[in-house]
Amino acid sequence: MDFDVIVIGAGPGGYVTAIRASQLGLKTAIIERENLGGVCLNWGCIPTKALLKSGELYEQLDHLSDYGLAITGRSYDFTKVIERSRGVAKQLSSGVAFLMKKHKIEVIEGSAKLEKAAPAPKVVVALKAGGSRTLTAKHVILATGARARTIPAVGLVPDGERIWTYREAMVPKTAPKSMIVIGSGAIGIEFASFYRALGAEVTVIEALDRILPVEDEEVSKAAQKAFEKRGLKFRVAAKVSKLSKSKTGVSVALEAKGKAETLEAEVAIVAVGIDGNVEDMGLEALGLKIDRGHVVIDRHGVTNVPGLYAIGDVAGPPWLAHKASHEGVHCIEHIAGLKDSGLTAPIPGCTYANPQVASVGLTEAAAKAAGIEVKAGRFPFRVNGKAIAAGETEGFVKTVFDAKTGALIGAHMIGAEVTEMIQGFAIAMTLEATEEDLFETVFAHPTLSEAMHEASLDAYGRVLHI
Amino acid sequence: MSIDILMPALSPTMEEGTLAKWHVKPGDTVKAGDVIAEIETDKATMEVEAVDEGEIEAVLVPEGTEGVKVNAVIAKLKGEGDGAAPPPVKADAPKAEAAPAPKAEAAPAPKAEAAPAPAPAPAPQPAQTTAAPKTDGDRVFASPLARRLAQQAGLDLGGVTGSGPHGRIIKADIEAARGKAPAIAQPAGAAAAAGPRQVQSLEQQGIPAGSYDLIPLDGMRKTVARRMTDSFRDVPHFPLTIDIEIDGLLAARAKINALLEKDGVKVSVNDMVIKACAVALKRVPEANASYTPEGIAMHHHADIAMAVALDHGLITPIIRAAETKGLAQIAVETKDLAARARDKKLKPEEFQGGTFSVSNLGMFGIKSFASIINEPQGAILSVGVGEKRPVVKNGELAIATVMTVTLTCDHRVVDGSVGAKFLSALKPLLEEPLTMIV
Numbered sequence: 001m002d003f004d005v006i007v008i009g010a011g012p013g014g015y016v017t018a019i020r021a022s023q024l025g026l027k028t029a030i031i032e033r034e035n036l037g038g039v040c041l042n043w044g045c046i047p048t049k050a051l052l053k054s055g056e057l058y059e060q061l062d063h064l065s066d067y068g069l070a071i072t073g074r075s076y077d078f079t080k081v082i083e084r085s086r087g088v089a090k091q092l093s094s095g096v097a098f099l100m101k102k103h104k105i106e107v108i109e110g111s112a113k114l115e116k117a118a119p120a121p122k123v124v125v126a127l128k129a130g131g132s133r134t135l136t137a138k139h140v141i142l143a144t145g146a147r148a149r150t151i152p153a154v155g156l157v158p159d160g161e162r163i164w165t166y167r168e169a170m171v172p173k174t175a176p177k178s179m180i181v182i183g184s185g186a187i188g189i190e191f192a193s194f195y196r197a198l199g200a201e202v203t204v205i206e207a208l209d210r211i212l213p214v215e216d217e218e219v220s221k222a223a224q225k226a227f228e229k230r231g232l233k234f235r236v237a238a239k240v241s242k243l244s245k246s247k248t249g250v251s252v253a254l255e256a257k258g259k260a261e262t263l264e265a266e267v268a269i270v271a272v273g274i275d276g277n278v279e280d281m282g283l284e285a286l287g288l289k290i291d292r293g294h295v296v297i298d299r300h301g302v303t304n305v306p307g308l309y310a311i312g313d314v315a316g317p318p319w320l321a322h323k324a325s326h327e328g329v330h331c332i333e334h335i336a337g338l339k340d341s342g343l344t345a346p347i348p349g350c351t352y353a354n355p356q357v358a359s360v361g362l363t364e365a366a367a368k369a370a371g372i373e374v375k376a377g378r379f380p381f382r383v384n385g386k387a388i389a390a391g392e393t394e395g396f397v398k399t400v401f402d403a404k405t406g407a408l409i410g411a412h413m414i415g416a417e418v419t420e421m422i423q424g425f426a427i428a429m430t431l432e433a434t435e436e437d438l439f440e441t442v443f444a445h446p447t448l449s450e451a452m453h454e455a456s457l458d459a460y461g462r463v464l465h466i
Numbered sequence: 467m468s469i470d471i472l473m474p475a476l477s478p479t480m481e482e483g484t485l486a487k488w489h490v491k492p493g494d495t496v497k498a499g500d501v502i503a504e505i506e507t508d509k510a511t512m513e514v515e516a517v518d519e520g521e522i523e524a525v526l527v528p529e530g531t532e533g534v535k536v537n538a539v540i541a542k543l544k545g546e547g548d549g550a551a552p553p554p555v556k557a558d559a560p561k562a563e564a565a566p567a568p569k570a571e572a573a574p575a576p577k578a579e580a581a582p583a584p585a586p587a588p589a590p591q592p593a594q595t596t597a598a599p600k601t602d603g604d605r606v607f608a609s610p611l612a613r614r615l616a617q618q619a620g621l622d623l624g625g626v627t628g629s630g631p632h633g634r635i636i637k638a639d640i641e642a643a644r645g646k647a648p649a650i651a652q653p654a655g656a657a658a659a660a661g662p663r664q665v666q667s668l669e670q671q672g673i674p675a676g677s678y679d680l681i682p683l684d685g686m687r688k689t690v691a692r693r694m695t696d697s698f699r700d701v702p703h704f705p706l707t708i709d710i711e712i713d714g715l716l717a718a719r720a721k722i723n724a725l726l727e728k729d730g731v732k733v734s735v736n737d738m739v740i741k742a743c744a745v746a747l748k749r750v751p752e753a754n755a756s757y758t759p760e761g762i763a764m765h766h767h768a769d770i771a772m773a774v775a776l777d778h779g780l781i782t783p784i785i786r787a788a789e790t791k792g793l794a795q796i797a798v799e800t801k802d803l804a805a806r807a808r809d810k811k812l813k814p815e816e817f818q819g820g821t822f823s824v825s826n827l828g829m830f831g832i833k834s835f836a837s838i839i840n841e842p843q844g845a846i847l848s849v850g851v852g853e854k855r856p857v858v859k860n861g862e863l864a865i866a867t868v869m870t871v872t873l874t875c876d877h878r879v880v881d882g883s884v885g886a887k888f889l890s891a892l893k894p895l896l897e898e899p900l901t902m903i904v
């Protein structure tokens with residue numbers, strides 16, 4: 001047996017799992033075919049945040065006069081914006097390399113395939129450097145992540161030129177003047193927000209009847225309004241019937257509310273979801289249970305194949321880096337024989353557009369659908385002192401409590417900095433706080449976070465500043 | 467070595483109490499048997515005696531502290547040959563070995579070149595992390611939501627095993643415990659189904675702050691509130707009322723007291739009611755019973771609890787096996803128990819338990835009333851005033867001293883016919899007290 005554990009894929013799921021494995025005294029290897037850090041560090045979470053920062057600053061220059069400041073003219077160097085984003089990704093990727101070394105984790109560069117064996121499948125790696133290596137371990141963890149979903153039937157397939165996925169959208173040579181984004185989840189909205197900030201005409205198409213459909217309905221509504229104020233255009237409840245290339249760009253035929261329409265733009269971004277990386281690894285031959293592109297697991301990440309586990313994006317939604325990491329830690333602690341409850345804590349989700357959106361737990365509608373008697377509270381930033389001082393009065397905080405027990409079961413926010421604030425509610429929910437604990441918690445003044453306190457009070461008719 | 471003085475358990479079920487008063491201060495010398503403090507539980511005040519001798523080194527829990535957990539260290543005694551000793555290592559119950567899972571060095575972004583100082587390699591820890599005991603000395607660790615759910619379900623957190631970090635009790639544990647709890651205090655899960663009681667503040671109900679004084683709830687008030695609310699809500703109760711002519715009883719009492727005068731004993735009407743109840747319970751044993759989910763407990767003795775009003779509350783000391791005791795003995799016991807109850811000097815075993823209760827408001831002129839069942843007892847007798855009333859005897863109007871008594875029954879054990887049988891057994895005993903001794 002070469003290793004105790006082999007982790008396949010070095011995204012935030014895989015590399016964190018490997019670190020935890022090493023902490024637990026397990027001899028660990030990690031296999032990566034592309035870049036350490038996976039999608040998250042190289043093509044996802046991190047480089048998009050770098051781009052969005054450039055966009056946000058650029059947009060703010062337009063509002064300097066609101067603060068009594070003045071500049072004449074503004075412009076950007078798109079190449080430098082992209083370069084900065086790549087530099088950030090690279091820095092973090094090499095950070096992961098350092099972490100692997102520090103924890104004495106063997107990094108094997110290459111593409112892994114599995115073969116039937118006991119007690120766990122054998123891992124055959126086609127090495128990047130050429131040749132191959134066969135490895136054995138007591139436990140093998142699949143953390144191979146996911147990629148953009150494509151829908152060839154209606155032309156939602158990247159062509160490397162005008163039809164993009166997030167990968168192409170991250171590194172174009174020039175900034176497009178117009179674009180159509182298909183899909184209004186976090187990824188679609190973030191790119192729309194970024195390119196709009198740089199001045200592109202952007203239309204977002206969403207099949208469901210509201211944008212950011214996983215968010216609370218009130219947030220979706222407020223978000224659409226806020227984005228429209230910035231010049232984004234939306235088509236909701238819209239079905240794309242064909243995406244095709246034209247000479248000058250792309251054209252999208254769609255049907256919205258019974259009306260057919262064709263939109264034209266320079267480029268299109270396909271952001272209609274994620275498919276797990278389950279192909280070409282010999283998983284079928286192992287008889288691994290896979291459901292709609294994702295490996296089927298139990299709460300510890302155990303699959304139906306002995307010795308094989310799966311975590312992160314490849315194991316299903318929510319497709320979030322922090323979910324992948326936590327799932328990995330639970331899985332490896334289970335493997336190491338520690339008592340593991342699985343990932344039961346609520347998982348926050350954030351969209352880093354301008355304004356930001358963040359949420360954790362149940363939406364009001366979902367709670368009601370689950371038969372929970374709900375007490376909901378709201379507080380707008382428009383009357384929050386810090387927000388007014390900072391000139392960031394857009395948005396609100398909404399809380400959802402279980403009326404029977406007083407447990408906080410959901411929190412939803414839109415506005416400046418809310419992606420930093422949401423952790424407060426995540427901690428409260430993880431510690432199983434009730435309304436009283438939130439009432440008792442002292443929030444510093446003046447902060448945007450005070451809106452969290454007020455929204456909690458509001459759910460019980462005790463809001464102070466409205 | 468200094469010696470820990472621990473919060474004593476005044477009864478097997480006591481979990482916490484109020485440190486009412488210190489009789490010593492640091493520097494005082496005590497010997498075994500000296501009273502060092504007074505502890506108040508929801509039911510009684512007890513004196514704590516020193517077990518060892520020595521000098522009080524430190525008083526760790528200030529007077530008036532509520533909710534001091536049993537076995538918490540409340541003071542330290544300087545042992546012999548202990549100079550100005552350095553603070554000794556607490557010889558506490560073994561603390562939960564917090565099983566420190568090596569912390570993940572959550573450093574997703576170290577610069578490759580500027581490596582942070584290497585953290586000490588966390589010890590590999592492949593062993594099972596057992597859920598550490600949830601008590602760290604004296605605190606029960608539970609999430610706020612778990613506490614509330616337990617309270618709503620009437621569950622005692624002390625009996626719940628925590629599965630959260632460091633053995634913390636979390637929501638899932640309460641749900642698990644509720645699923646299998648025998649729920650003696652929670653018959654038929656009624657409260658659980660009823661959900662929490664939403665209590666509005668007085669202000670919300672239109673009584674402005676400042677228009678009243680607030681007396682803090684003491685342990686006894688809380689206990690009365692909790693036990694009576696639980697009982698009234700959860701026990702299916704009904705009253706049965708009957709009139710009893712007590713001229714014969716009063717005459718007998720006068721005779722008995724004349725006989726006992728030399729012994730300084732005086733039998734009250736209530737003593738005779740207690741005795742009669744005990745005898746009636748022996749004759750109708752189904753009324754001397756408690757409902758439990760496992761079955762009906764048929765009590766061997768008639769342990770009669772008598773309600774004693776205190777300045778701010780009430781307590782029910784018990785005449786054990788009253789069916790075996792003579793009136794004189796009952797009279798002596800009730801007098802002593804009542805006196806000590808008013809001084810809050812009862813021992814827990816003197817007021818805990820009991821199979822039947824008697825509550826008497828006759829001295830206030832109350833004609834009839836129906837008490838709330840004192841769980842887990844099956845019935846309680848409420849005794850009204852004995853007064854002259856017109857009665858019909860042999861078709862003619864006459865005057866008799868009549869006392870109305872009401873039996874509140876727990877229908878789960880005492881059905882209507884059983885309650886009626888008990889009252890019909892009780893009535894002749896009180897109307898013809900001589901029959902008590904046959």
Ligand SMILES: Cc1cc2nc3c(=O)[nH]c(=O)nc-3n(C[C@H](O)[C@H](O)[C@H](O)COP(=O)(O)OP(=O)(O)OC[C@H]3O[C@@H](n4cnc5c(N)ncnc54)[C@H](O)[C@@H]3O)c2cc1C
Nearest residue numbers: 009011013033038039040044045112145312313319320321
């Ligand atoms: C544009 C964009 C923005 C995003 N923004 C956010 C965000 O803000 N916050 C957030 O939480 N999430 C975000 N995500 C999602 C996040 O990136 C993923 O949830 C996360 O990367 C999943 O981690 P993972 O470890 O499961 O998989 P990945 O990060 O996908 O890593 C899997 C790795 O496995 C490797 N691999 C696959 N197959 C093999 C094989 N056979 N052999 C060897 N190696 C293999 C891949 O090369 C890859 O490096 C974003 C995603 C995108 C696309």
